[in-house]
Amino acid sequence: MKRILIVRTSAIGDVVFASPFAAALRRTHPDAHIAWLIEPGIDGLIAHDPAVNERILWPKSEWRALWKQGRRMEVLRRVLALRKRLHAGRFDTAIDLQGLMKSGFLAWLSGAPRRIGLGSREGSQWLMTEAMPRGGDPARISSEYLHLAQQLGLDTGEFMPSLHLAPAAEAQALERLASLGLAPGGYAVFAAFTTRPQKHWTNAGWQRLAPLVQQRTGLVPVLLGGPADREAAARIAEAAPNIVNLAGATGLGEAAALVRHAGALVGVDTGLTHMGIAFSVPTVALFGSTCPYTVTGRDNARVLWLDLDCSPCRRNPTCGGRFNCMTDIGAEQAMVELAYVLEKKP
Structure with a gap:
């Protein structure tokens, strides 16, 4: 070739x-x-x-x-x-x-x-x-x-996801952090948004997790998402005043840089969550209707998946919209997993 x-x-x-x-x-x-x-x-x-x-x-x-x-x-x-x-x-x-x-x-x-x-x-x-x-x-x-x-007989090596950022995006992210009074490593990204409702966690879950993260780790929760996520992010943030809401405020490159410099990440099955693993950021991935992987390849990344009989259903939910695979995940469960990955070295 x-x-x-x-x-x-x-x-x-x-x-x-x-x-x-x-x-x-x-x-x-x-x-x-x-x-x-x-x-x-x-x-x-x-x-x-x-x-x-x-x-x-x-x-x-x-x-x-x-x-x-x-x-x-x-x-x-x-x-x-x-x-x-x-x-x-x-x-x-x-x-x-x-x-x-x-x-x-x-x-x-x-x-x-x-x-x-x-x-x-x-x-x-x-x-x-x-x-x-x-x-x-x-x-x-x-x-x-x-x-x-x-x-294909390729040299597979470690074969782990990896990303390489544009210097401009990295500088933009660091500038934004400084304007918010946040230091690299001093915040936890919440990647709460994705394409299908059965992959979302509950607003209440994020709202309960936010103060737990700040009280137990000292990390400030930062909510990331795209322009289409602004309304949903506002609903989460209104009952969690300690969250810094940046949903819709960044482009993809800056969002990736913010993930790279995060002290931790908690997210659903979405691109930003997978970036956390690519950058070897301590990551907790919340999976329900999908479960693309449970072996993350990183000691500091864990998947929280309830493994219900109906999961993964992918695009064909059978629960009548209850989405128990996600709604039954508790904030304390997520916090326990986060404490675990924070103790692990990249």
Whole structure:
């Protein structure tokens, strides 16, 4: 492999999980040119990865908006422009880590003569020259990417998620901390928000945990999230005045830097939580309807999962909206796990 294209366009957590795959490619093929096809906004996660030579952006949201507007010919022009861009890369190998039709189509569009698909489905397997089943120990973080790396004979090394921040994002985060009177390591990130209601913890849980964290560890709770999380964050913060609410106030790069400099992190199944493990921050992950891993690979990271009979249900809850897998997690339980990881060395 001399010119390699990784296709993993989204989402934040999945890009974090996939990050060690690029490093394994680089160790095995130190002289290769490695590109990563990814969506704008998420691309900052790999922008400073020493294993990746270039980012190629797939503006999915723009294409979708044009399609909804009925501008089919413009979409076709965009597709052909991306095809030209990819062909100019002269990739001999494209590796689809997503395994969906959209990602398989992008790998095929690259023109790479060798196209490897991980768990290819939705018909994307017919666009691959090699479709490899997902495998590995599902309890281990990044297991499916590790399994693929092993099947390809790559030097897997430690194979743990890792992120490399932009200096500007790091400086911005440190400046914000100073403005809030917070020191690096002097706060605990609460990563409370994600994409589906069955993955959320309760407002009351966060509100009870916040004073416990500050009283027992001295860490100030800092709530992070995106612009869409502002209202939910305000509801949590209104009954927990010791929380510093930064939901919607930071971009992804600054949020990642705030995670990196945190003294601890408690979060649900969301990208920011997985970043905590990537940065080796003492982390407690609260899982219920999903359980992507229970083996974190870090002594200072633990998963709190009740292992109910109906869990993980993923996208098909059977509890009628009760979500006991999350609502039954108590603040004291979370605090016990947090005290444990704080005692462990990275």
